[in-house]
Amino acid sequence: MRMPLILTALIRLPSSCHRQQTAGVPDRRPTVHQHPLAYLIGLEGVALLRCFAGEDDSEATTARLAGVRRLLDAAEELGTGVTGTLITTQEGYRTWASSYDAPGNQLIDIEQPVVHRILDALPPGVAVDAACGTGRHTVHLSGLGHRVIGVDSSPHMLAVAASKLPETDLRLGGLHRLPVASASADLLLCALALTHVPDLHPVFSEFARVLRPGGHLVLSDARSLLEGVGRPMPGRDRAGRFVVMPWFDWRTSDYLAAALPLGFEVRDCQEPLRPNPLVREDGSTVSDPPGPAQHDPLAPPNIWALHAYAPEATNAAYRNRPVAIIWHFQLGHRRRDRRPR
Numbered sequence: 645m646r647m648p649l650i651l652t653a654l655i656r657l658p659s660s661c662h663r664q665q666t667a668g669v670p671d672r673r674p675t676v677h678q679h680p681l682a683y684l685i686g687l688e689g690v691a692l693l694r695c696f697a698g699e700d701d702s703e704a705t706t707a708r709l710a711g712v713r714r715l716l717d718a719a720e721e722l723g724t725g726v727t728g729t730l731i732t733t734q735e736g737y738r739t740w741a742s743s744y745d746a747p748g749n750q751l752i753d754i755e756q757p758v759v760h761r762i763l764d765a766l767p768p769g770v771a772v773d774a775a776c777g778t779g780r781h782t783v784h785l786s787g788l789g790h791r792v793i794g795v796d797s798s799p800h801m802l803a804v805a806a807s808k809l810p811e812t813d814l815r816l817g818g819l820h821r822l823p824v825a826s827a828s829a830d831l832l833l834c835a836l837a838l839t840h841v842p843d844l845h846p847v848f849s850e851f852a853r854v855l856r857p858g859g860h861l862v863l864s865d866a867r868s869l870l871e872g873v874g875r876p877m878p879g880r881d882r883a884g885r886f887v888v889m890p891w892f893d894w895r896t897s898d899y900l901a902a903a904l905p906l907g908f909e910v911r912d913c914q915e916p917l918r919p920n921p922l923v924r925e926d927g928s929t930v931s932d933p934p935g936p937a938q939h940d941p942l943a944p945p946n947i948w949a950l951h952a953y954a955p956e957a958t959n960a961a962y963r964n965r966p967v968a969i970i971w972h973f974q975l976g977h978r979r980r981d982r983r984p985r
């Protein structure tokens with residue numbers, strides 16, 4: 645996902661929002677240094693590991709080693725990258741809210757139909773869209789006949805949701821303490837938000853508290869190229885500083901370790917793949933119009949523009965890699981480890 649530049653307009657908090665606890669305070673190192681070569685040589689490295697594993701031949705190995713040399717020779721043109729300050733998700737989505745729904749987001753284009761297929765098979769009831777953002781899935785849940793409660797910690801994202809869904813119950817609140825009564829929901833959806841959470845356990849506990857026994861939990865998250873290695877999203881804040889939001893790339897076993905002790909049972913787990921090839925010969929993304937984005941050596945690196953410097957390595961590295969993970973859990977009738985409220 646690409647984070648846009650500066651948002652200048654201040655958006656009014658929807659009157660239907662209930663003020664609750666805030667969330668998203670980063671707890672990692674305070675800065676992230678993103679060097680274009682770290683990404684590009686990383687792609688070459690992943691492609692080389694695939695050669696080493698026997699997925700590609702000796703000719704491909706030679707081509708990839710030559711690619712590394714070419715990249716090192718282009719170091720001056722690529723620049724030395726930028727150091728971004730880690731910011732909270734509230735700060736980040738304040739900037740992103742106005743353009744979050746813009747078309748052309750490959751992750752969303754692939755994730756959405758998978759999530760909707762799961763949601764479409766569930767009976768209507770009370771549905772909580774936790775970290776609902778601009779209401780992308782909230783709209784769908786309403787259309788399915790659910791009584792929907794949307795919760796998010798970003799007033800700016802909620803303001804966009806409120807403009808689409810003026811009648812919907814939207815609440816300002818955090819995933820760690822949802823402003824929703826215990827055992828009141830038949831369905832809880834949390835899409836593309838757990839990558840921002842530093843610990844899954846308290847959040848899954850909260851999901852289990854809010855769901856009634858037998859309730860459904862549907863989750864989606866972005867997948868990085870390497871499981872467990874995040875890809876924080878760079879951008880600029882309103883003052884022009886380079887900033888990044890926290891990104892935690894959870895392993896499949898992390899979700900299970902958080903969910904199973906609470907009595908959640910797995911109903912489905914899908915990892916839809918990225919398109920293959922991911923980029924054209926000129927490095928532009930196959931799902932975008934032809935012509936690559938331009939890399940700016942003085943700006944936070946945009947990986948979609950960097951692919952033009954190593955299109956073959958990009959396709960080799962991302963081949964058969966998932967873009968998202970999508971879970972469908974159901975809460976068993978035996979309640980365990982859940983705190984009442």
Ligand SMILES: C[S@@+](CC[C@H](N)C(=O)[O-])C[C@H]1O[C@@H](n2cnc3c(N)ncnc32)[C@H](O)[C@@H]1O
Pocket residue numbers: 667668733734737774775776777778779780781795796797798801817818819820834835836837840841
């Ligand atoms: C990538 S957006 C996803 C929005 C929406 N679920 C969707 O799929 O389009 C992530 C959302 O999670 C929200 N968020 C991140 N951390 C949160 C937290 N701890 N509590 C509540 N919302 C959070 C952000 O404000 C943002 O709206």
